[in-house]
Each structure stands twice: as structure tokens, then as C-alpha cells.
Amino acid sequence: MGRCTICNNQFSDGVQCSACGKQLDFGCAGLTEAGWRRLGTDRRSAWRCPSCRTVERDGVVIRRNQISFHPPVLHCCKKGLTGQSHVHTARVKLAASIGLECRDIAYIVNMEVHLGYKSVELCSSMIFGAAAPPVTPGIHVTCHYKMIREIKLQMAEFHEIKDKLDYLPNLVEEIKSMKADIADLKKSCNFSAGLIDDLKGRLSAAEDKINNLNSQLSNSEQRSRLNNVEIKGVPSRKDENLFQIAEAICREIGYSFPKTQINNISRVPTYNSKEKAIVICFLNRYIKEDFISAARNHKLLKAEDLGFHGSQQRVFVNDHLNSESKQLLNKVKQTAKEKKYAYVWVKFGKIHVRKNDNSGVFIVNKLSDLNKFV
Structure with a gap:
């Protein structure tokens, strides 16, 4: 068990300032237990209490330990509440009604008490930026600092974005792994493509060889006839x-x-x-x-x-004639008719062609010889 330096209440789990060594409960430290866990080991070890933090804007440095931040005396002129227990109860109700934490209201009210409205307006501008509303007498804390609630919503969105970004390194690693797999796959495809080209070359050579053997077999068969x-x-x-x-x-x-x-x-x-x-x-x-x-x-x-x-x-x-020679003879006769060649005959197993009585004779041995027709 520990005792809070500010509210003097005992607590089972709290925080300790790395600057002054004070122990505070989560409420006085201005943190939630989940928020404290989310800070991580390094940031928790370097955490400082609100009194030891420094706020700087436009060259002006305001230390929060210059502001009385003792158990807050909540000046609520309409309610007339004084005393620590009544103040704490009023603070909790007011915070719950506008969605803020007690520490936010206590801090703003103490600034009003010790610095005055103009100084609070200056500090508000320094802490919350140009979007902070002006601090004027007679306006309730609820109206003055609705901006705090907006900031908290934005901080929640920020943490949500941060949680999503935490996954980004893993995503980058996955993309790198996918790129490596794609590179390996590309190498494998290139290797396969090389094998296919080699097989195509071998297949073409084998087809040429088979065609040559078929031609030789056909010629041998024709010679036997x-x-x-x-x-x-x-x-x-x-x-x-x-x-x-x-x-x-x-x-x-x-x-x-x-x-x-x-x-x-x-x-x-x-x-x-x-x-x-x-x-x-x-x-x-x-x-x-x-x-x-x-x-x-x-x-x-x-x-x-x-x-x-x-x-x-x-x-x-x-x-x-064998079957190949007969097919070739039929094609020669058809081509000769189209090209108006007068003579086609077979002698010694060879197909002879002549266009007219005055032209020369040529022999057709294969289909490519049909190109001799002019």
C-alpha cells in the first residue's frame, strides 16, 4: 500500500515522479490505470508529476509547481462548497457531467484562484493552443473548457491511429517477405522458361530428324517400286x-x-x-x-x-506410287491446273512438270517444290 502525496489517500497501485520522487494515485497524477500501462517501461521510468513539468510557449516558461496544486479548494460560488470531502464530491460530479477527469477541473480552478483570469487565459493558450476558449469571470468551468473534452477525443483517436501504426513494421516485414518469395518465384519461372526453350529446340530438331527419316523411308519404298x-x-x-x-x-x-x-x-x-x-x-x-x-x-x-x-x-x-507420292502427285496436278501448266507425268517414280512445248522440265520431289510453279 502507498499514500498519495497530494490527497493523502492510501492506494494499492499508483505512480511515482522521476523528478521529485513523490508517490501519487492515478487520479492526482492525471492518469488512468490503462493509460499508465500503455506508456511502456521507458516512459513510465521518465514520468514526472504535474508539479515538475514545464510548459513553454513563445519564449515564456511557466512551471506548474509555481501554481498551488494542493488538495484543491474548488471555488464554486453558486454551490458554496468548501472542505476537502465536499470539494472532492463536487469535482467528481462535475467531471462526470461533462466527460472530464477530476484532475482537469481541479487544475483549471486552481489556476483561476492563484493567477487570476487573465493569467489563466495566458496559461490556457500556452497549454491548449490557440483553440482554447477565453477565460472570463462568471463563466462556469463547464463552458470554459469543453475544449478539453475535444482534445481527449482527439487523443483517443491518436492512440487508435498509433495502435494501427504499431502494426506497420510487421506489415513492412510481410511485404519484404512477399517480395523475396516473388523474386524466388521469378527465378524459378526464368529457369523453367529456359528449360522449355531448350525442350522446344530439341523437339524441333527431333521433328526435323523424324521428317528426314520419313522422307528417306518414303524414297526407299518408292525405289523398291x-x-x-x-x-x-x-x-x-x-x-x-x-x-x-x-x-x-x-x-x-x-x-x-x-x-x-x-x-x-x-x-x-x-x-x-x-x-x-x-x-x-x-x-x-x-x-x-x-x-x-x-x-x-x-x-x-x-x-x-x-x-x-x-x-x-x-x-x-x-x-x-506409294501413298505419299500419290498425294504429292494430286497436289501437283491441282497446282499445274491453276498455273496453266500443260504437262504432268511420272517417270522412274519421279513427278515431272512442263508448262508448254517450249519450256523446260522440272521435277517435284516434295511439297516445297510447288514454289517452282510461276
Whole structure:
């Protein structure tokens, strides 16, 4: 337990001035218990009582210990209250009615008593600023210092803002941490982007290699067919003799060759067609080329000419091309028609193109060669 130096009342918890060493209860010290706790250790150790504080304005220094701040004698001319107990009761009621603390009213009233109204007005201006109301005789404390209540409200707002600002360092640290995480994420993305670019390069190289291998495979497959002739348009019969059909074609086109020059003859399926084509594999490539040339010179060969009576179906004799070469040939024919090229033919498995009788011949091996058309 302690005893207040000003009101001589005992208290269980209070404050001590760092300048004069006096012990005061919270009411006489002008503090609330919550406000005292909020000051922190450093500010509590440096706290001074109202008597030891100094107020300075415009070069004038007024020490509050120059003002009698003993247990206040509250001069209330209308009530006529004197004595410490009555004064304390009146002070508490007046403070409660206007929302102030007792210390504020006691301090202002003591200033009126000891310094006079003009001096109090000067001190009020020094303490509260230009916004303080003038101190004039006959005006109650309630009217004079409503500004104190406004200041207290502003101080409460200030403490609220201060509490919010106390979180600002933590927020700054969180932002720094987020920036670091974003920087790491950016590095990871850049690394991933580098890997993706590398994979794109490898994929492009692999695609080029695959295309090259496919081209080589297609060329190899086509070379294996250089001695083959494909005959389309010949109707199928049960128990047919393909050698006899080949001899009938030779008679019709006016070209003959020994039967021994045929290595193999058979029917093969045709893409997107129910009919099967006849493929003749010759032993001699030049005999195969002469056979195709004689068939082309005949121009119009029908199944009826081969013994299929009543069938007006045309018969076509061409090189035996693989699927890639056939697709390329179709595109070449379409482009030649658009560009008005007169001749497109196949010889030795190669697609030949010529615009007219006076122009040169060029070979189309791949799709990019279509750019040769002018």
C-alpha cells in the first residue's frame, strides 16, 4: 500500500515522479490505470508529476509547481462548497457531467484562484493552443473548457491511429517477405522458361530428324517400286488369269514383251475403293517404262477392249506410287491446273512438270517444290 502525496489517500497501485520522487494515485497524477500501462517501461521510468513539468510557449516558461496544486479548494460560488470531502464530491460530479477527469477541473480552478483570469487565459493558450476558449469571470468551468473534452477525443483517436501504426513494421516485414518469395518465384519461372526453350529446340530438331527419316523411308519404298506397274479399272472375275489380262493389254496398246520378264503379278487393295488394282513387277525397268509409254500413247483404254463385254470403264496404266507420292502427285496436278501448266507425268517414280512445248522440265520431289510453279 502507498499514500498519495497530494490527497493523502492510501492506494494499492499508483505512480511515482522521476523528478521529485513523490508517490501519487492515478487520479492526482492525471492518469488512468490503462493509460499508465500503455506508456511502456521507458516512459513510465521518465514520468514526472504535474508539479515538475514545464510548459513553454513563445519564449515564456511557466512551471506548474509555481501554481498551488494542493488538495484543491474548488471555488464554486453558486454551490458554496468548501472542505476537502465536499470539494472532492463536487469535482467528481462535475467531471462526470461533462466527460472530464477530476484532475482537469481541479487544475483549471486552481489556476483561476492563484493567477487570476487573465493569467489563466495566458496559461490556457500556452497549454491548449490557440483553440482554447477565453477565460472570463462568471463563466462556469463547464463552458470554459469543453475544449478539453475535444482534445481527449482527439487523443483517443491518436492512440487508435498509433495502435494501427504499431502494426506497420510487421506489415513492412510481410511485404519484404512477399517480395523475396516473388523474386524466388521469378527465378524459378526464368529457369523453367529456359528449360522449355531448350525442350522446344530439341523437339524441333527431333521433328526435323523424324521428317528426314520419313522422307528417306518414303524414297526407299518408292525405289523398291521402280519396276512396278499399277493397272486400275480392270473388273475382277472369279478364277481370273492375270497373265491373260496382261497379254490382252499388250495386244490392245501394241506392245509385247516376254512373259518371263514378269517377276510377279497380283491384285492389291486400293485406298478408299472396293476394287483391287493389278500390280505387275517387271524384272527389267526399261521394259516397264516402255510398257507404260505404249499405254499412254493409246490414250483411251477400256475394260471392254480387254474382253469385259458391256463395260465402258476406263483402264489406267501408271507407275506404282506409294501413298505419299500419290498425294504429292494430286497436289501437283491441282497446282499445274491453276498455273496453266500443260504437262504432268511420272517417270522412274519421279513427278515431272512442263508448262508448254517450249519450256523446260522440272521435277517435284516434295511439297516445297510447288514454289517452282510461276
